[in-house]
Amino acid sequence: MDRKEFLTLLGFSAIATTLPMCMGSCSSSASTPNMSVDFTLDLTQSAYAALNTNGGYIVKDGVIVAKTTAGNYVAVSAACTHEGANVNYNSGSDKFVCPRHGATFANSGTAVSGPANGNLQKFNTTLTGNSLRVYS
Ligand code: FES
Incomplete structure (x- = not known):
């Protein structure tokens, strides 16, 4: 040779x-496996107080729950579909934003700008009194 x-x-x-x-x-x-979610948040508890203010959000059990600037509750999977960093809710743009590489997602979870190109999984929300149920 x-x-x-x-x-x-x-x-x-x-x-x-x-x-x-x-x-x-x-x-x-990153792949986004379908999550099965069903939990209820007591909005009188201090841990969830952010959800009493438009633009506030919390993360629980891999789900980010936000109260939009319009006052609606939205919930999506928290892990960015690029490399899995937890996204934040930006009330100024009404979008979920990944702090790692800057991907953005509409408040419905739809990918808006990369590098992530997969959508966040969207969950249902129902408010009854001070109880906010989040479920798939
Ligand atoms: S991990 Fe979210 S954009 Fe890269």
Whole structure:
């Protein structure tokens, strides 16, 4: 085997070794498994007080619950579909924003700008008195 054959073989084996690892971890979109959710928040508790103010939000059990600037409750999966960082709710833009790389999502969970291109899972909300039920 001459030098050229050796380097060609070495390059091929480096690619063959690296490619499967990259395919598993270099993906630009984290998968968003469908979550089954059903919990009720008592809005009189201090832990959920943010939800009594338009623009406020909390994160519970992997779900971000926000009271929009229009006063509606919305709930979506908190993990960004890019690499899984928890998103925040930005009341100024009425969007969920990922602090890691800046992806934005409409308050319905629909991806608006990358690098994330998958939507956040949307959940139902029902307010009864001071009890806010969040469910799939
Ligand atoms: S983790 Fe990269 S944009 Fe959210």
